[in-house]
Every structure is written in C-alpha cells, then in structure tokens.
Amino acid sequence: MKKELDENKPIFLQIKEQIEDSIIDGSLNSGERAPSTNEFAKFYQINPATAGKGINELVSEGILIKKRGVGMFVTDEAKGIVIEKRKQTFYENYLLPMKKEAQKLEMDRQELINMLNREDEANGN
Amino acid sequence: MEIKVDQLSKNYGENNALDQVSLTLEGNKIYGLLGRNGAGKTTFMDILSGQILASAGSISIDGENPFDNQRLTESICLIKEANNFSPELKIKQVLKIYSYFYPNWNQEMAEELLEIFNLKQSAKIKTLSKGMESALGITAGLASRAPITVFDEPYIGMDAPSRKKFYEILLEDYQENPRTIIFSTHLIDEVSLMFEEVIILREGSVILQESAEDLRAKTIAISGPKDQVDAFLADKEIIQRNDLAGSSMAYAFGSRKEALDAGLEVEGVPVQELMIHLTEKKKGA
Structure with missing residues (x-):
C-alpha cells in the first residue's frame, strides 16, 4: 500500500488501483478479504463514500464480492479480470506516451526495438 | 436531516454578510464549507444553528425554522473556534451540561477523547491553553453525536498529531454513526479529502456546491x-x-x-x- 495518495488523481480510482495492484502482485489472493471502506478511510483520512465508490466499482466488475456482515472478498476470477483490463489500458497508459516521447526525440521504430532488446540482454532474459 | 436554504440574506448595516444564498444539504454527509475570512461562513453557521436571525429569506431543517426551536437546537451542535464554554466551569461540568442537552450524548466516547487529548476532568476552562480548549471543543462536538454537527475552525492551537487523531476519530465515528457534519475552515489542505461535498462561499454568495469527486473529475x-x-x-x-x-x-x-x-x-x-x-x-x- 502506498503511504499517501496522489492528490492529482481521482481518489476512488487510486483506491481501486491499489486493490487491483495487490491482486496482480499476489499480496491479495482469491478468497482473501480486501481492506474495507472503513480501513481505507481511516488509513488515508479520506471520505468513506469516496473509498466506497472505488470498492463498489470492483464489486460491479466481478473482482470483489460482498459477504454481508463479513466484508469484501477477492473472487476466483479476479486476477484474470484485472489482467485483461490492464492489458487494455496498457496501450493508452504506456505505449502511446512512449511513442509520443520517442517522436519528440526523433527516435525511429528500429531504435525503440533495439532499446527493448538491449534491456532484455541486460536483464539476462 | 435535510437543510434547505432559500434566498437567505444577512445584513449588518450596509454590509451584506450573506447575499441571497440558496442551497440544499441532503444530510448524512461530511460537507466542507469553504471561503476566505469574511466570506460569510460564520454568519451562515450562526443562522443554521438558530443563534441569530436572517435579515431576509428562509432556512429550514426538516421543514422547521431553527431559530429558538428547542427540538432542533438539541439536534445541532456548533463548535466554534473559541469561547464555546464558560471559563469558570470545570471540564467535568461542561460534559455534564452537554450530556443533558444532547440526547445522543456518548459519555464513554467523551472520556476516551479526554484521555487521548490529555485533558483532566477536574481542570477549569480558564486554565486551558488554546489548543486544549480546542481539543475539548472537538470532544464535545464528537461525543454529542448530534444529527447536525458543525465545526467552525475547531482546531486552532492544536498540534499536528492531535489534529490527525481528531480526523481519524471523526471518520471512524462518522461511519459507525452517520450524520451531517459541516466543516468550515480556511486550512483546507489537511481536510479536503474528507469532504463528500464542497460548498464555497465568496463575499456572501455561494459560488459552488459540488460533490468533491465530481469537482476533481x-x-x-x-x-x-x-x-x-x-x-x-x-x-x-x-x-x-x-x-x-x-x-x-x-x-x-x-x-x-x-x-x-x-x-x-x-x-x-x-x-x-x-x-x-x-x-x-x-x-x-
């Protein structure tokens, strides 16, 4: 969990992304309980309705499931759904900005590919 | 409790402290009432809590006018930045008075808060520092559990850890006991993320009322x-x-x-x- 929220971004989205990140990196697995609205509100000192909005979106996307009186739990399909979703935004969030910056620097496609290959080698992949 | 304000004005001589303010607060939210000094925040809260009368226009809480209204006054707790309690009283007596006045008063919570803020029940109000007096105000405001609780710059003189503690307890208690909390302040940065809805006053007029998330979007x-x-x-x-x-x-x-x-x-x-x-x-x- 991040220590502080980024005030430049919608807060409910950050709550949502944090839970998704935890699901992807395996710190939150299927069947485990996700932090509650209360816990988020208290930890970050944010309005509970805001935290609730992020959590509710995850419920409607099938990533969390509400068990009355107990809390929010990670569904069996959660990890697959999150990864699929993240692949879709990968293009906008990473690829487009990279291409834009490369253009600014007058780098061509081959240069980009070379760079990727170099990085692979450096990491022994 | 719904608060409905229609064309509300308050003049002091030629000075319009509030100028035809209209708004509706649905209730059970944490509201941020913001504005520079002199924007009309305090006047608005004084009218809301039934302490002064408006010059024109109307205000109603669940359909009733709050001025001199016994039923409503016990539903509204206003904590100001200073002079909430008479100086000769002991803290213990202050709690007693509040417990008589507010039907939802929670003595256990009050005592817990006094402990957190390091206040002794036997201490006289006039011996308290500014920060201690603010902490007592916060204690009384939270423990009153009033359906409408208004904090007008409640943390003057309190140090950062005490303020943080206050926010934590406020959020926790609000979730267990949802109620309308109106927070007026010009120290915006610490509290802005706690608001569900924001109302901004400028020179006696409402220039914006919006959900905090929508405003951000x-x-x-x-x-x-x-x-x-x-x-x-x-x-x-x-x-x-x-x-x-x-x-x-x-x-x-x-x-x-x-x-x-x-x-x-x-x-x-x-x-x-x-x-x-x-x-x-x-x-x-």
Whole structure:
C-alpha cells in the first residue's frame, strides 16, 4: 500500500488501483478479504463514500464480492479480470506516451526495438 | 436531516454578510464549507444553528425554522473556534451540561477523547491553553453525536498529531454513526479529502456546491504552447492561468479527453490548490 495518495488523481480510482495492484502482485489472493471502506478511510483520512465508490466499482466488475456482515472478498476470477483490463489500458497508459516521447526525440521504430532488446540482454532474459 | 436554504440574506448595516444564498444539504454527509475570512461562513453557521436571525429569506431543517426551536437546537451542535464554554466551569461540568442537552450524548466516547487529548476532568476552562480548549471543543462536538454537527475552525492551537487523531476519530465515528457534519475552515489542505461535498462561499454568495469527486473529475491542469492553450480555453471557465516564455499553464473546468485531443499536457488539479483559487476574490470584484 502506498503511504499517501496522489492528490492529482481521482481518489476512488487510486483506491481501486491499489486493490487491483495487490491482486496482480499476489499480496491479495482469491478468497482473501480486501481492506474495507472503513480501513481505507481511516488509513488515508479520506471520505468513506469516496473509498466506497472505488470498492463498489470492483464489486460491479466481478473482482470483489460482498459477504454481508463479513466484508469484501477477492473472487476466483479476479486476477484474470484485472489482467485483461490492464492489458487494455496498457496501450493508452504506456505505449502511446512512449511513442509520443520517442517522436519528440526523433527516435525511429528500429531504435525503440533495439532499446527493448538491449534491456532484455541486460536483464539476462 | 435535510437543510434547505432559500434566498437567505444577512445584513449588518450596509454590509451584506450573506447575499441571497440558496442551497440544499441532503444530510448524512461530511460537507466542507469553504471561503476566505469574511466570506460569510460564520454568519451562515450562526443562522443554521438558530443563534441569530436572517435579515431576509428562509432556512429550514426538516421543514422547521431553527431559530429558538428547542427540538432542533438539541439536534445541532456548533463548535466554534473559541469561547464555546464558560471559563469558570470545570471540564467535568461542561460534559455534564452537554450530556443533558444532547440526547445522543456518548459519555464513554467523551472520556476516551479526554484521555487521548490529555485533558483532566477536574481542570477549569480558564486554565486551558488554546489548543486544549480546542481539543475539548472537538470532544464535545464528537461525543454529542448530534444529527447536525458543525465545526467552525475547531482546531486552532492544536498540534499536528492531535489534529490527525481528531480526523481519524471523526471518520471512524462518522461511519459507525452517520450524520451531517459541516466543516468550515480556511486550512483546507489537511481536510479536503474528507469532504463528500464542497460548498464555497465568496463575499456572501455561494459560488459552488459540488460533490468533491465530481469537482476533481471536472477540473484539469493543462499546459502547452501559448496559442494552443488560448484556443482550448476560449470557451472554458478558467480558474487560474500563468504564462511563461511562450508556454502557458492553467487550471480550468473542462474534460481531460478534450484537452488531450487538443495536444495539451493534462493533469488533475490538487484539491487544495483548486479550493484556494476558487475561494479567492475575483480580480476587480
């Protein structure tokens, strides 16, 4: 969990992304309980309705499931759904900005590919 | 409890402290009532809590006028920045009075808070420091559990750890016992994320009432070459703008996507920045 929220971004989205990140990196697995609205509100000192909005979106996307009186739990399909979703935004969030910056620097496609290959080698992949 | 305000005005001589204010607060939310000194916040809260009468217009809480209204007064707890308690009383007596006055009073919570803030029940009000007096105000405000609790700059003189503790307890208790909490302050940065809805007063008028999340979604910080920024801002409401050496940077109401399509760099506006600029006097006004 991040220590502080980024005030430049919608807060409910950050709550949502944090839970998704935890699901992807395996710190939150299927069947485990996700932090509650209360816990988020208290930890970050944010309005509970805001935290609730992020959590509710995850419920409607099938990533969390509400068990009355107990809390929010990670569904069996959660990890697959999150990864699929993240692949879709990968293009906008990473690829487009990279291409834009490369253009600014007058780098061509081959240069980009070379760079990727170099990085692979450096990491022994 | 729903609060309905219609064309509410308050004049002090020629000075309009409130000028035809109309708004509705649905209730059971944490509201931020923001504005510079002299914007009319305190006048509004005094009318709301039934302490003074408006010059014109109406205010109703669940359909009734709060002025001199016994049923409503015990539902509204107003904690001001100072002089909430008479100086000769002991803390213990203050709690006693509040417990008689507020039907939902929670003595256990009050005692717990006194402990957290390091206040002795036997201490006299006049011996307390400013920060201690504020902490007692907060204790009384939270433990009253009034359906409408109004905090008007309640933490003057309190140190950072005590303020943080206050926010934590407020949020926790609010979730267990939802009620209307109106928070008025000009120290916006610490509390802005706690608000569900924001009301901004400027020179006696409401210039904005909006859910805090929507406000965040609707405002953007853009930057880029001056002519591109000019073209984009032509039909937008501008909050703040700076030009430097051929490029411009601005806070405005607008959509993130439209700005991106216009080739500009887009970021969100930090809430406290936004509120600072919105509460500022308009130039020449």
